[in-house]
Amino acid sequence: MSTETARTAPAARAAAPGALNGKVALVAGATRGAGRAMAVELGRAGATVYVTGRTTRESVSEVGRPTETIEGTAELVTAAGGTGIAVRTDHLEPEQVRALTERIDRDHGRLDILVNDVWGGDHLLDFDTKVWEVELAKGLRMLRLGVETHLVTSHFALPLLIRRPGGLVVEVTDGTAEYHREQYRGNLFFDLTKNAPIRAAFGLAKELAEYGGTAVCVSPGFLRSEEMLGFFGVREENWRDAVAKEPHFAIAESPAYLGRAVAALACDPDRARWNGQSLSSGQLAVEYGVRDTDGSQPDGWRYFIEVVHGGREATAEEYR
Template identity: 35%
Template sequence: MSENKTLTDTVALVSGASRGLGRAVARELAAAGAQVIATGRSRRGSATQTAVDDLTLDRTVEMIEEAGGSAEAVTCDHTDPAAVRRLVDDVLARHGRIDVLVNNAWGGHDHHDEASEDPASEDPSGEEVWDEPMTQFRDMLLAGAYSDFVTDMTVLKHAMGPAGRGTIITTTWHTPEPPAWVPYESSKAAKNRLVYALGHHLRDKGIACVAVAPGWMRTELMEVHHDPRELDGRTETPHYAARAVVALAADPDAIRFTGRTMDVAVLARDYGFTDLDGTQPDLNAGRF
């Protein structure tokens, strides 16, 4: 992790921080000096994914503290407006502000037969596109764009809006060509358009709203559900995108990207950060 404490005295709220990209974002923000509020639903004894041990908020916070950072875990279902309001009120009561919001919560694979986190995979059932369960798109919208909307609006109304400052960063996926799994593609598009619309409305208030799109990441679940030979040379670690989040959070001129969906590789070239191995995976790495 980076040793550059560019985010000292920054309060960062990261949703969906129990695993994958959310965990990496929380760790990289803390390494940059931020006070991290790691939220989600997975706690020890009640994790939403069990294919890998300890994909929980508790372990995320432990990893941060072991590296010398500061973080706390708060259980929150970001699809529940009342729960998000309690979360925001609690953070404000203890820390006085929220400087950075990272929307990473995603439960769209919770009830899917193959929770592989492979964004470009087709429905594995082999059925026709019209045989997709009606609940799948609903669940992905609820756990994606709706979750982001609830969190954005609550943080804006009670923290960033009155303060007239802050940065909102949403993790997402850029549509590959040709389009793949219909519910996934459509739900991610909704997240991206939410960023676009919010960017328009918040620009004059000086609050940046940016979407960050990684390539195909080697998350914990990806490494369980895919042969290592399939991942070699086609994937990047979650820390690559997490470092994009840190760069945006530390940039006083991040407003220049507001309303846009930015590929991680483009941001890497702009800000000069690398993946854990010192490389800058190509814009199209891991794409189909």
């Protein structure tokens, strides 16, 4: 299918309400941002979605954002048409993850979709800092939060997922394999952390193939997360006001964009064609006829590769 054909494809290719009825998903790291949006959109398609994280209405994680909770995410999932179930889980604690997967097994006896989206390390990040200048504890904590958590979760969740053919694992990162081949992320610990899910999806694709499973890695573009909107002092309603401060924010996308793309992927009976690949929200949106909340189809990573780093004379609007 050509890009032009895909851009005019009917929205029916996106996830339809009820398309995931009877399916059970686990979105690990669903407190806010892309994780919350993916959970909501899987719920909108009818799935039962277990949402995990460390921030609840009773306790706050080291990220320090008390207004965004897993209970809030679960309620949004249910309001969208699915069934949201919040389970406080620190994915660095193996026994907590074991208990989580045992609960899913007791309650449903199946797991169809695993989304590994645990992160929460932005507050540890110092860009443009040499590895010998980084505070070691911060760097190692980033690796634990963004890599070890994914491995622990896969270790306990995948035996449940492979009981039935057709299971889907979605590793979530920041940046595509294509982008990372040419660009260094300015902090070695961060660079390793954001490359690891790409390789994890490749490896899991090999391990799941004999069970009829699919593993991919996805990345949003310049994400209008709650934290990023707060950084620029704007809200979702007036996000374009931040473009004056950061011109490249003109390519920004809402968390719902990736959520819709992942839900469409989960509903695709031919999704195995993506097995082991690194995918972006913009790429999936074109393939599935998904659009962002403003009706656009931003392709953030293509914009950064071709315009920001490649020197092409173009505006962000040409990539929406």
